[in-house]
Amino acid sequence: MPDILTKNEIINYLSGDTEPDRLFRLANEKRKQIFGDKIFLYGFVYFSTFCRNNCNFCYFRKDNDIVRYRKTKEEALDIAVKLAESGVSLIDLTMGEDPVFHGDDFESAVFIIRNLKKLGVPVMVSAGVADKKIIDLFYEAGADWYALYQETHNRQLFAKLRTGQSYDERMECKLYAGQKGMLIEEGILSGAGEDDEDLAESIIQMGAIGASQIRVMSFIPQRGSPMETFKGGDRIREYKTIALMRLLYPKALIPASCDIDGVSGLRNRILAGANVVTSVIPPGSGLMGVARSTMDVDEGGRTFGAVQAVLEEMGLAPASREEYKSYIGGLK
Secondary structure (H helix, E strand, O other), X not given: OOOOOOHHHHHHHHHOOOOHHHHHHHHHHHHHHHHOOEEEEEEEEEEEOOOOOOOOOOOOOOOOOOOOOEOOXXXXXXXXXXXXXXXXXXXXXXXXOOHHHHHOOOHHHHHHHHXXXXXXXXXXXXXXXXXXXXXXXXXXXXXXXXXXXXXXXXXXXXXXXXXXXXXXXXXXHHHHHXXXXXXXXXXXXXXXXXOHXXXXXXXXXXXXXXXXXXXXXXXXXXXXXXXXXXXXXXXXXXXXXXXXXHHHOOOOEOEEEHHHHOHHHHHHHHHOOOOEEEEEOOOOOOOOOXXXXXXXXXXXXXXXXXXXXXXXXXXXXXXXXXXXXXXXXXXX
């Protein structure tokens, strides 16, 4: 397989016209060549499920009648510190576009970032679309990453998924974070109404904007959302997308999320080329996931130890925080 694939070649792999087993084998070999037997683990702190947006695919959309929570900065920091102590490489601070936190200039998020950085813990901020002055505050507080998913790079589909939101504003926000000096994570959905050409274009665009971490997640229909009756994403298509991203962007960080199929779904994603496990959540924390809000959380199935056990069965191991810091230092 050539190092550079054309858009038509990407589409052919996605469409099923070519056998996926070879694709997965090549992608896994490329992952091992770059990263050896080490996998990075991310702790996940979804500290507010309130949101001002009405994304048609999201369980936490503003108009969905669900029970929500908003953690205090002290509660969120305590959970984050315990996750860091468990051994994760990074803490992902995630929230909906909560009007309260947006209204106070994200004082809670800045507080948590500063305290985690004092402990030497890398931090990713997933706070939605924010003003430039807020991104400046995140950067000055020490945030390493800004995560903001476009979901699709088809503008018409974007308008259907992210109702009432600006494609350009969302894109410009993450690009500004990159210009400030933060690493960018970009992400897309698979199975949310896109076709193979759309997916191929997204794979290309994620590389074109210089995202250092790129992810794809199979769409999971959410109770109470306008897309509740959608079929949902095909997993083989997601694995193919991971593999193609690995082959096109060998040094990229590519997640396998516990948020789709729990820890049982990690193996296939890693064998397709993923080198990060995301959404490690401690039981009893009162936190929720995103695509699968409660899967494996209170049962302790999404802890560092549970993920480590899966990795060890595969002959792999969690990378140390110092190994992770060294790697992302080379990306900046």
